[in-house]
Amino acid sequence: MRTPRSRLLFAAGLATVLALSGCAAPSTSDNTGTNASVNVGLILEPTDLNIRKTSGVALDQVLLDNVYEGLVRREADGSVVDSLAKSHEISADGLTYTFTLNDGVKFHSGAELKASDVVWSLNQVVTDASIKDHATLAAIRSVSSPDPKTVVIELANPDSNLLWNLGGRAGQILEEKATNDLATSANGTGPFELKAGAWKQGDSLKLERNDNYYGTKAKVREVVFSYIPDPTAAINATLTGDLDVQTGVDASLSPQLERDKDVTLTKGRTTDKYTLVFNPKVPALADPKVREALRLGIDHKAIIDSIGGAGVPQGGPIPALDPGYQDLTGLVPFDPEKAKALLAEAGQSDLTLTLTVANHYPTVISNVLTSQFKNIGVTLKVNRVEFPTWLNDVYTNHDFDLSLVNHAESRDFANWTDPTYYFGYNNPHVQELYKESVAATDPKVADAKLAEAAKIVAQDNPADWLFTGTALTAIRKGVTGFPTDSTTSRLYLGNLAVSE
Structure with missing residues (x-):
């Protein structure tokens, strides 16, 4: 996102930062509102894209809730809300969870989400010990769909963590008939899509808005995650406008950002x-x-x-x-x-x-x-x-x-x-x-x-x-809706927007 602004520029070969006054020339293209492309700096890149088998929160950050979805979603404050399910009920004995699915949900492949996809996805995790977080669904005795819009989970014993676990890796819903390679591609139902060639290993990963999303559409056209492990390089990229959001700001370098009037430095809570x-x-x-x-x-x-x-x-x-x-x-x-x-x-x-x-x-x-x-x-x-x-x-x-x-x-x-x-x-x-x-x-x-x-x-x-850890996030003026709590474990971008 490039917008007219005062900024700090790094002069080539100089170690000091020069503060320049005045405004940059107006952008020649519309890169605000629903047409915006937002550049986000991350530190850690995933080793591959397989949410079923690959460990590490680098995958959770970009794919969960944005590309893949579960019946429920974890919020940054620790609460759990409905996602693919528009509602759910829990029996008095804590053994039966009944989920009613949203209408009009489609995978990025174009296939319609069916209750059978949910049943298959959850049973896959329950029965395969090699799947990431398999053990978190150990209390599940059965998953069934009495009708096309209902999924029923029966537990062998109460599990106070079930909804939370369903909002994690184990609860992400995949298409049963899909044939894509999970290590290099992703086919979910979320507000953003990961299209072919969007991951440039060692550099960046791009998510594009899913215009067929069943819920509220993403407010920006695309989000580009740039992987910048060097903290000084990340600061420089923010100050020169190459990044609109920088996560994981190195606190020892944060005074450089505090001098930029067009950047707000936020402090968020984490479970880091x-x-x-x-x-x-x-x-x-x-x-x-x-x-x-x-x-x-x-x-x-x-x-x-x-x-x-x-x-x-x-x-x-x-x-x-x-x-x-x-x-x-x-x-x-x-x-x-x-x-x-x-x-x-x-x-x-x-x-x-x-x-x-x-x-x-x-x-x-x-x-x-x-x-x-x-x-x-x-x-x-x-x-x-x-x-x-x-x-x-x-x-x-x-x-x-x-x-x-x-x-x-x-x-x-x-x-x-x-x-x-x-x-x-x-x-x-x-x-x-x-x-x-x-x-x-x-x-x-x-x-x-x-x-x-x-x-x-x-x-x-x-x-x-x-x-x-305390999450330090630098956010450029005009960018709203970017999460500031728990940013190392989850970055839900459904509320991300750029003012026009």
Whole structure:
């Protein structure tokens, strides 16, 4: 979107930013209103487009709710609203969910959505353990369609998370008869389409308005996501007008944007859990004294300050936006002297550990951790890798000492109840409390069980939750409706607009 405006320009070869006054020449083409093309800067690019099999929130950001849809949709504030379903009912015993489908829904292929597509899509997830988030639908006993506009889900036992899970990967509805390659293309029902050739790997991905959408049509013609992992390059692209929206703004560089009158910098809430995981398969880290010592040696305020203050302390596995949150920041306070004593008790006088971290994360975090661990007598070596390498080595093969990653997904506490997950954490009491939370039909009971389980996890010290991230988003004047909360996990663009 190019509009007349005052702007900051970068002079070639100069390190300083020159503020120029006056207005740019008016655009010669109409790029506002429903004809607008909006350029959005993202950090992390998906490795492929297969929402059934490929992990990572980079896919969720661009495809969920925009290209693919579920019976329901997650909102940025954590609520769940109807999407492909125009309404739903839940039986008093919490075992039967009845969804009434919207009229006139078509896949991007042109085929009409049928209740049988919903039944097939959900049953595919339920029966195939290799599908992403398969376990989140484990309570489903059957999915049926008594008539062409109704879908009925029967549960074996109550699941307080069912609607939320249906709004995630597991609940996305695909066309049963489609033959497209999910790794390179997408055929959904959403307000935007991903057409052939729209993904230029290593560069950008373009979504175009679906003019046959059954609901309210998208307010812009297209959205182009540009993948810019370098924070300085992203700032430059925003200041020169190449980006209309920049997500994941580096807080240490944000003052440059604050000087541009045509850019608004927003601060949003997230469930971004910057998690430092201790691999229990490593002999030293199997010792609870060593794990506690490492946590005691971390000054969380210093880490948050190092990233420009774009975070808040977390203290445990559940962030403030999620059910079951409680303030656990006081459980393991910064105490380097106690950390040294515990390491001595554990017989670790010369401990060396390697931190594996994807190279799109700021180096300052690992630098601060290296310094803080050195203060308690631990040598930390940093192995910065490409994200696909992290997925292979850490996530898949569990080959690491320490790992740092942002777990941006909301309500993902279940990972701490799965011993096969790369965390490697196994506590039967936590697993039982989580089951009781899921089975509860009273939200207050569900929250209480979650909170109890989360405290146990925090006391076991299988990881350190460095901070919950704050989403900094730069938005150019004239752009409205872009989400500012939870931007690393979901970007619903149905409300995105450009003023005329």
